[in-house]
Amino acid sequence: MKSPRLFLGAISLLSFGPILLLVLKSFAPEASDENSWNFVLTSMVPELIVNTGTLVILVSLFTSFLGVSLASLTVFTNLPFKKVFDYLFLLPITFPLYVLAFVYVGMFEYSSSLMTFFRDDWGLNLNAWIDIKSVWGVAFVFSLGLYPYVYLLSKNAFINTGERMIQASRALGHNPRETFLNVILRYSFPWVLTGTGLAMMETLADFGGVSVFNYDTFTSAIYTAWSGLYSLSSAARLSCFLLFIALTLYLFETRMSRRARHVSLGPTKRHQLLREFGPLGKTLVLIFALSVVSLSLVIPLSQLLIWFFESVSYEWSSSYWSLIKNTFFLGLIAASVTATLALGMVLAKRVDRSSLSQALCSISLLGYALPGNLVAVAVFLYFQQFKPHVPSFLSFLTAPLVLLILGYLIRYLSVSYRAQNNALKALNPNFDKVAKTLGVGSSRIFKEITFPLISPAFIGSFVLLFIEVIKEMPMTLMLRPFGMNTLAVRIYELTSEGEWQRASIAAVLIVVCGMLGTLLISRMDDKKHM
Amino acid sequence: MLLQIENLQHSYAPSKETFSYLSFSLDAGEIFCLLGPSGCGKSTLLQCLAGFEKPQAGQVTLKGKEITHLAPEKRGIGLVFQDYSLFPHLSVEQNITYGLRHISKHAKIERCLELLKLFNLESHQKKFPHELSGGEQQRVAIARAMAPKPELILFDEAFSNLDPSLRKTLRQELKDLLHETKTSAIFITHDQEEAFDLGENIGVLYNGRLQQVGAAYDLYHSPQTEFMARFIGSNQFIIGEHNGEGLVKTQLGDIQLEISKDLNEVLVYLPYSAFSLHHSGEGEFRGKIKRKSFQGETYRYDVFVPELNKDFSQIQDSRDFKWGEDVDLSINTQKINRAFPRFI
Numbered sequence: 001m002k003s004p005r006l007f008l009g010a011i012s013l014l015s016f017g018p019i020l021l022l023v024l025k026s027f028a029p030e031a032s033d034e035n036s037w038n039f040v041l042t043s044m045v046p047e048l049i050v051n052t053g054t055l056v057i058l059v060s061l062f063t064s065f066l067g068v069s070l071a072s073l074t075v076f077t078n079l080p081f082k083k084v085f086d087y088l089f090l091l092p093i094t095f096p097l098y099v100l101a102f103v104y105v106g107m108f109e110y111s112s113s114l115m116t117f118f119r120d121d122w123g124l125n126l127n128a129w130i131d132i133k134s135v136w137g138v139a140f141v142f143s144l145g146l147y148p149y150v151y152l153l154s155k156n157a158f159i160n161t162g163e164r165m166i167q168a169s170r171a172l173g174h175n176p177r178e179t180f181l182n183v184i185l186r187y188s189f190p191w192v193l194t195g196t197g198l199a200m201m202e203t204l205a206d207f208g209g210v211s212v213f214n215y216d217t218f219t220s221a222i223y224t225a226w227s228g229l230y231s232l233s234s235a236a237r238l239s240c241f242l243l244f245i246a247l248t249l250y251l252f253e254t255r256m257s258r259r260a261r262h263v264s265l266g267p268t269k270r271h272q273l274l275r276e277f278g279p280l281g282k283t284l285v286l287i288f289a290l291s292v293v294s295l296s297l298v299i300p301l302s303q304l305l306i307w308f309f310e311s312v313s314y315e316w317s318s319s320y321w322s323l324i325k326n327t328f329f330l331g332l333i334a335a336s337v338t339a340t341l342a343l344g345m346v347l348a349k350r351v352d353r354s355s356l357s358q359a360l361c362s363i364s365l366l367g368y369a370l371p372g373n374l375v376a377v378a379v380f381l382y383f384q385q386f387k388p389h390v391p392s393f394l395s396f397l398t399a400p401l402v403l404l405i406l407g408y409l410i411r412y413l414s415v416s417y418r419a420q421n422n423a424l425k426a427l428n429p430n431f432d433k434v435a436k437t438l439g440v441g442s443s444r445i446f447k448e449i450t451f452p453l454i455s456p457a458f459i460g461s462f463v464l465l466f467i468e469v470i471k472e473m474p475m476t477l478m479l480r481p482f483g484m485n486t487l488a489v490r491i492y493e494l495t496s497e498g499e500w501q502r503a504s505i506a507a508v509l510i511v512v513c514g515m516l517g518t519l520l521i522s523r524m525d526d527k528k529h530m
Numbered sequence: 531m532l533l534q535i536e537n538l539q540h541s542y543a544p545s546k547e548t549f550s551y552l553s554f555s556l557d558a559g560e561i562f563c564l565l566g567p568s569g570c571g572k573s574t575l576l577q578c579l580a581g582f583e584k585p586q587a588g589q590v591t592l593k594g595k596e597i598t599h600l601a602p603e604k605r606g607i608g609l610v611f612q613d614y615s616l617f618p619h620l621s622v623e624q625n626i627t628y629g630l631r632h633i634s635k636h637a638k639i640e641r642c643l644e645l646l647k648l649f650n651l652e653s654h655q656k657k658f659p660h661e662l663s664g665g666e667q668q669r670v671a672i673a674r675a676m677a678p679k680p681e682l683i684l685f686d687e688a689f690s691n692l693d694p695s696l697r698k699t700l701r702q703e704l705k706d707l708l709h710e711t712k713t714s715a716i717f718i719t720h721d722q723e724e725a726f727d728l729g730e731n732i733g734v735l736y737n738g739r740l741q742q743v744g745a746a747y748d749l750y751h752s753p754q755t756e757f758m759a760r761f762i763g764s765n766q767f768i769i770g771e772h773n774g775e776g777l778v779k780t781q782l783g784d785i786q787l788e789i790s791k792d793l794n795e796v797l798v799y800l801p802y803s804a805f806s807l808h809h810s811g812e813g814e815f816r817g818k819i820k821r822k823s824f825q826g827e828t829y830r831y832d833v834f835v836p837e838l839n840k841d842f843s844q845i846q847d848s849r850d851f852k853w854g855e856d857v858d859l860s861i862n863t864q865k866i867n868r869a870f871p872r873f874i
Contacts, residue, residue: 164615167582170602171609172629173678182628187619272582 004348008360011345015410016363018378019243019370025233025381026240036231040238044221048238051135052217052245055210056200058139059146063199066143066292067150068185068192075158076180076274079285085293086155092296093148094514096471098208098491099507100145101138103300105212106307106500108132114303138213144296146202150195157188163272176274190259197253204246205371207474208488212495218242219474222373226478236381239374250369304511307504315502324509327470327486334408335465339458341409342416346424346454347446365417367410372474379407379479400481407475412468416461423457424450460521467517471510532558532714533579533682538588540574548574549738552588558681559712561705563729565719567761570735572718576684579716580609592682608675608683612690614667616659622646622670623655629678645673648707665696672704676713683708685717689724701727722762726750734758751801756870759799766842767797770869778869781838785863796869800842804865807831807847813858817842819851833859 073079074086092100107114110127118124131137161184169179185192207219218238225235277285349361367375380403387398396402427450435445451458473488480489487506494503539550548571556562566572577583579590581602590598597605616625626645627638646652649669659667668688675683689697705728708715717728725732726746733743734757742754753759759767770778770785772793778785780798789796806813820841821832831851832843842859851857 162615164611164613165617167580167602168609168611168615168617168674169628170582171580171605171607172674173603173606173631174628175601175603183617187617189619 004352005354005357005360007344007348008352008357008364011341011413012360012364014406015365015367015413018375018382018406018410019366021382021385022236022239022374022378023243026237036225037234037237040221040225040231040234044216045238045241048216048218048221048241051215052204054135055139055142055215055217056203056249058135059142059203060196060200062139062143063147063150064192064196066147067152067195068154070147070289070292071151071154071158072180072184073285073289075155076184077285078273078276078282079289080282085289088293088297089151090148091515092145094518095145095300095511096208096473096488096507096514097142097145097202097206098212098473098488098495099304099511100141100300101209101212102491102495102500102503102507103303104132104137104141107299107303108137109498109500133213133215135215138210138215141213142203142206142209143199144292144300146199147292147296149198149202150192153191153195153198154188157191158184161187166272166274180274190256193256194253197249197256201246201249201253201369204242204249207371207373207477208492211492218245219371219373222377223474223478226373226377232377232381235377239377242371242374246369246371246374250366253369301511304504304508307501308508311501312505315505320505323485323487323490323506326484327488330404330408330476330486331466331469334405334412334469335462337405338409338412338465339416339420339462342413342420342461343454343458345413345417346420347450349421350424361417365414368412368414370411372407372411372472373478375407375410376475376478379403379410400479401484404475404479404481407479408465408469408472411472411475412465415468416465419461419464420454420457423454427453456524460524463517463521467514470513532556532560532593534589534591535579536589536591538575538578538585538590540571540578540583540585542574547738549735549740550587552735552740554733554740554743556682556714556716559709559714561708561715561717561728561730563717563719563725563732564735565722565725565729565732566735568720571738572735573686575735576686576716576718580607580684581605606678606680608678608680610668610671610675610683610685610688612687614659614671614691616667616671616674618659620658621655622651622657622659622662625659625670626674626677628674631678641677645677649673664692665700668692668700676707676711679711680713682714682716685715687718687720690719690721697724698727734761736761751803752867753799756797756799759868759870764800764802764844766800767870768800768838768840769872770796770798772796772869782861782863785866787867787869789869793869793871795872797872798866799868799870800861801865802844802846804862805842805845806860806862807833807845807849807851808858808860810856810858813860815859815861817857817859819853819855819857822851822853831857833857835859 070085070089074082074089079085106112108127108130109115115126118126132141165183165187166179169183170176174182204217205219206217207223210217210220211223218241222235222238222242225231225238345361345364349357383398383403390398431449432445435449440448470486471488473492476486476488477492480486485493487510490506491503491510494500494506533556535555536553537550538552539547541547541550552575554562564572564575574583578585581597581600585598588598589596592605592607617628620628623639623642623646626642630638630641633641642655643652646655649672651666651669651673654662654666654670659670662670668691672683672688689701692700701724707713717725719725719728729746731743732746732749734741734749736757742749742758749758749762751763753763759765768780768782770780772778772789772795774791776786776788778787778789778796778798785798787798810816815835815837817833817835819831820834821843823830825846828846828848829850831845831847832841833845834841845859
């Protein structure tokens with residue numbers, strides 16, 4: 001069986017090759033660029049390390065606090081309207097961070113209607129108290145968008161802890177609070193850390209959000225080196241720094257999620273409450289839950305909609321149609337290519353179970369841990385390296401559009417691969433054997449058994465990819481063919497000029513697409529479980 | 531008396547009663563077995579005793595103190611589950627010492643070593659639950675429950691995840707250990723053999739009522755209800771007509787029984803001990819061996835008797851009759867002592 005291995009090899013050459021080349025190139029830079037690198041190294045890198053580090057750490061603290069406390073409220077207490085809250089606590093995940101960022105920055109601008117209202121009507125100058133552009137502000141706003149990762153994983157772990165284990169602890173003399181701390185939280189710790197790790201990775205990868213805050217991190221510095229200093233090698237070396245941090249976080253996250261796969265007791269459906277609040281307690285937790293929902297969902301969404309309706313008359317023009325067309329075009333192409341190649345990988349790995357193909361798969365999926373700016377630099381370098389050797393009749397392969405699609409592929413391959421692989425894993429391997437003993441050929445098995453059974457995962461991952469691609473900002477910004485603007489690019493252009501109101505139109509379009517897509521996927525999931 | 535349960539009543543929904551009027555008691559050091567088919571509410575009863583379910587009425591008293599509504603962690607009652615429910619993130623040692631509180635670290639370790647030795651787990655001290663076999667996990671779970679020296683331990687189908695031979699050995703070991711440490715225990719099981727093996731006293735729960743409480747011998751030989759006769763006993767009856775004065779007319783002849791005067795048609799219970807098999811021509815009723823199974827010491831036979839048009843099953847005999855062989859069956863009416871109302 002050579003062909004599955006060849007296929008996996010080709011995929012890893014496409015998706016891991018650029019990353020490898022990036023590292024090699026950074027260690028052997030062109031001499032002509034030494035000046036600008038020295039400038040970057042001495043005047044930028046120390047600050048970038050401090051900035052990025054502080055932000056990531058603060059976000060990890062805020063998100064774990066919010067995620068764990070909200071999850072324990074919905075699972076173990078008599079919080080009112082639990083089911084509604086459970087849904088609302090997850091929704092902020094559909095906001096791209098840059099949307100949340102520009103809404104908050106816009107709201108807290110001195111001349112904004114909200115600040116004016118507080119100043120003039122209440123005599124309260126919020127700007128004197130809150131500096132939204134400080135690292136605290138950035139971390140706070142990011143955490144509002146990222147805590148659902150921790151919430152979701154903690155909640156699942158809490159439910160998974162199982163009633164029996166809680167009862168065992170209490171029968172051994174530990175009260176509910178001690179049981180929560182000693183058993184539930186300790187047991188769920190790897191999951192909580194996995195969620196926090198994801199939030200940290202998202203923070204590290206973010207470019208749009210920090211740009212709005214003018215908060216310099218590695219991602220924004222790579223963009224500056226790329227577009228401001230026109231120094232590809234500085235961008236590459238900064239990317240290498242970022243790669244190191246991202247891989248460290250990635251290893252942390254995978255280690256935790258591996259530990260999280262501990263033997264788990266079967267989930268019990270009926271969960272006894274550990275804490276029943278009285279009227280006062282109920283009111284307090286309700287206020288807490290409502291303020292999280294307001295800050296992460298209601299306030300940003302209302303502000304976005306207000307701006308949308310205020311500005312739609314003068315900002316909307318036919319040019320938006322071409323933005324929408326471009327965005328959807330990129331989304332559809334990238335999602336089709338990625339989902340199809342991921343399907344191929346999943347099938348190839350099912351046929352060829354050698355450790356080589358396992359390894360090829362693993363390195364191909366690494367890209368999801370890497371920030372978009374880094375991937376963009378890597379892809380660009382990769383093509384620059386090979387362009388001179390490509391015969392002219394194949395030159396269309398080096399078109400900017402191909403670069404961009406490859407960038408999406410590297411970054412999002414694992415999203416699709418994981419979804420389809422899980423679906424295939426759930427498939428009893430005996431199906432193949434049974435079908436073969438019935439005299440059915442491999443292609444018919446695929447057509448009539450394998451594909452129909454994993455097609456929901458294929459379509460689900462396609463939708464997921466589509467959402468990811470339409471909100472993707474840094475790669476689109478750096479690699480897009482000249483003149484091919486998308487909604488995310490439009491947001492970048494407008495927010496870098498402080499045009500929050502006008503940016504709301506593209507933002508609403510992206511958020512609505514994201515929410516519709518998420519709704520679609522959850523509907524599909526519901527059907528699957530029926 | 532260690533534990534007393536009086537008129538306990540529980541329901542999950544107003545119309546769905548789990549059990550009611552439940553009363554029994556337990557002496558210090560006694561092993562009690564609660565037997566019943568699955569879904570009879572025995573696990574709920576255990577949850578009530580442990581404090582995780584609230585009974586709607588009735589009282590639970592432990593050592594003279596009422597604990598009906600006391601929080602589980604304040605009861606000092608140990609609990610062992612069918613799925614062991616070991617804490618997967620804690621080592622064997624940490625699991626065992628989890629319930630040891632307010633004592634020095636040294637004392638904790640000492641108690642842990644003592645239990646590890648008692649349960650033959652010395653080499654597993656630092657291991658994690660997923661590294662142990664099912665039997666070892668179960669021993670850790672029991673050691674964990676015993677560690678704080680509770681006076682009562684509840685076992686919820688504690689052996690049903692183990693394979694039969696292991697189940698038997700562990701059961702015996704545990705019984706000895708409970709006796710040695712003078713710990714009382716309530717076992718919940720659906721397995722009659724297990725109940726007979728473990729319990730000094732056995733209570734049978736069915737249909738929300740405690741059907742009968744007593745020693746295994748009494749349950750087996752003189753069931754108080756038709757359900758008991760079916761569930762524990764031979765499940766063999768013959769229809770009889772009562773003359774109102776204690777004499778019941780059956781196909782087997784007239785039988786003198788102590789039954790209520792107003793019963794007319796009755797089901798007369800035939801205990802295993804009433805049957806005996808003979809070579810053809812030596813007994814009362816002509817029959818044929820229909821099924822046989824080897825039980826080690828004895829055989830069990832199902833015999834069809836054409837004269838009574840009835841199968842008699844599970845009759846024990848040490849002789850080796852052939853399949854299809856003609857045999858005679860005798861029924862000793864002296865051994866028949868129960869009849870139940872016939873509703874059909």
